[in-house]
Amino acid sequence: xxxxxxxxxxxxxxxxxxxxxxxxxxxxxxxxxxxxxxxxxxxxxxxxxxxxxxxxxxxxxxxxxxxxxxxxxxxxxxxxxxxxxxxxxxxxxxxxxxxxxxxxxxxxxxxxxxxxxxxxxxxxxxxxxxxxxxxxxxxxxxxxxxxxxxxxxxxxxxxxxxxxxxxxxxxxxxxxxxxxxxxxxxxxxxxxxxxxxxxxxxxxxxxxxxxxxxxxxxxxxxxxxxxxxxxxxxxxxxxxxxxxxxxxxxxxxxxxxxxxxxxxxxxxxxxxxxxxxxxxxxxxxxxxxxxxxxxxxxxxxxxxxxxxxxxxxxxxxxxxxxxxxx
Amino acid sequence: xxxxxxxxxxxxxxxxxxxxxxxxxxxxxxxxxxxxxxxxxxxxxxxxxxxxxxxxxxxxxxxxxxxxxxxxxxxxxxxxxxxxxxxxxxxxxxxxxxxxxxxxxxxxxxxxxxxxxxxxxxxxxxxxxxxxx
Numbered sequence: 001x002x003x004x005x006x007x008x009x010x011x012x013x014x015x016x017x018x019x020x021x022x023x024x025x026x027x028x029x030x031x032x033x034x035x036x037x038x039x040x041x042x043x044x045x046x047x048x049x050x051x052x053x054x055x056x057x058x059x060x061x062x063x064x065x066x067x068x069x070x071x072x073x074x075x076x077x078x079x080x081x082x083x084x085x086x087x088x089x090x091x092x093x094x095x096x097x098x099x100x101x102x103x104x105x106x107x108x109x110x111x112x113x114x115x116x117x118x119x120x121x122x123x124x125x126x127x128x129x130x131x132x133x134x135x136x137x138x139x140x141x142x143x144x145x146x147x148x149x150x151x152x153x154x155x156x157x158x159x160x161x162x163x164x165x166x167x168x169x170x171x172x173x174x175x176x177x178x179x180x181x182x183x184x185x186x187x188x189x190x191x192x193x194x195x196x197x198x199x200x201x202x203x204x205x206x207x208x209x210x211x212x213x214x215x216x217x218x219x220x221x222x223x224x225x226x227x228x229x230x231x232x233x234x235x236x237x238x239x240x241x242x243x244x245x246x247x248x249x250x251x252x253x254x255x256x257x258x259x260x261x262x263x264x265x266x267x268x269x270x271x272x273x274x275x276x277x278x279x280x281x282x283x284x285x286x287x288x289x290x291x292x293x294x295x296x297x298x299x300x301x302x303x304x305x306x307x308x309x310x311x312x313x314x315x316x317x318x319x320x321x322x323x324x325x326x
Numbered sequence: 327x328x329x330x331x332x333x334x335x336x337x338x339x340x341x342x343x344x345x346x347x348x349x350x351x352x353x354x355x356x357x358x359x360x361x362x363x364x365x366x367x368x369x370x371x372x373x374x375x376x377x378x379x380x381x382x383x384x385x386x387x388x389x390x391x392x393x394x395x396x397x398x399x400x401x402x403x404x405x406x407x408x409x410x411x412x413x414x415x416x417x418x419x420x421x422x423x424x425x426x427x428x429x430x431x432x433x434x435x436x437x438x439x440x441x442x443x444x445x446x447x448x449x450x451x452x453x454x455x456x457x458x459x
């Protein structure tokens with residue numbers, strides 16, 4: 001390969017990272033979730049290097065956007081660090097599982113799990129934002145012990161929002177799984193962290209998303225060091241994607257605040273579900289459970305994505321209509 | 327240290343970490359292209375990631391060669407340092423938060439953040455040792 005071609009290749013990897021970061025931030029799923037399928041399906045990058053590059057890029061985007069949220073005092077550093085107890089333990093377990101999977105040539109498991117996690121993350125991610133501030137629940141013993149009260153200024157509601165989290169232990173359980181998924185699949189698993197803080201701990205959406213944002217970096221740092229020694233980080237790819245994903249998510253957040261038509265998000269969700277279906281099918285095909293040719297996979301994935309997203313769109317529309325009535 | 331200052335320091339550290347790492351990554355890539363590779367690897371070898379052909383990944387880059395590599399303008403080590411700066415950025419957040427918890431005598435959170443740091447260093451120092459067994 002000539003140097004010019006290598007340079008072009010680096011450029012292509014950076015552009016891929018840029019799109020992953022852009023799509024990741026517009027949908028709220030994070031850059032890694034888009035990057036891994038992109039690199040494996042379209043760039044022919046082995047999945048170990050794709051997940052390694054993704055994990056490192058995840059730290060970059062997390063730190064980049066968290067610096068703004070932390071400064072604005074929306075993210076709750078205390079709650080975040082408390083929950084990191086479980087995510088870091090999970091990340092160690094997950095990364096070691098990844099080492100086991102790769103040394104036993106069970107790569108297909110990663111594809112299948114990745115596809116499944118991606119598809120299952122769509123619903124909670126698409127649904128979020130319906131309830132900006134959750135209905136108040138009575139504080140429990142963990143609220144006081146773990147000091148889970150806080151306040152932030154909501155620019156859209158134009159008032160201070162006081163909140164108190166509950167069921168710290170339930171949050172920790174969800175975080176343990178989020179950590180395992182992060183270490184195993186090389187993603188930040190921000191969607192799962194949001195789920196834990198939103199559903200289990202009853203924290204306001206703004207607090208969960210921004211706190212999850214800075215937590216993702218700590219979780220990914222744990223996995224990254226294990227990935228480094230295991231040899232899953234190819235520096236040429238990782239450097240390109242880190243730069244690309246960071247730039248992409250930066251642009252994404254700028255677009256997000258100006259995007260007036262929220263329905264455009266559904267187009268992005270369709271792309272994500274396509275990638276999820278493609279990963280799932282590739283894993284099943286590699287294992288021989290359900291063998292498909294590459295064009296057939298593209299066709300099935302496109303079909304799945306159209307059906308899934310129209311269904312999800314109608315479902316959430318219906319729920320929103322009911323919300324208005326109540 | 328007040329709550330106000332903590333958030334500002336954390337925000338600044340995150341930003342410095344990201345910018346520093348970006349500069350190092352881009353310097354490393356530039357060096358690899360200008361010097362046609364680095365540390366005995368050709369540019370082509372560094373860039374090759376195809377299955378079965380890839381010659382260089384992180385397990386072949388000993389961190390002990392960092393100082394020497396940087397001094398010899400080895401692009402591989404500039405990228406490596408950039409990636410490790412990135413890994414250490416979130417870790418430094420936990421350290422700073424720990425300092426704040428110590429100063430405010432928040433015992434529970436001193437313990438919690440120390441557990442997080444333990445996990446991080448377990449991943450960094452203990453787990454890699456297992457690979458060499």
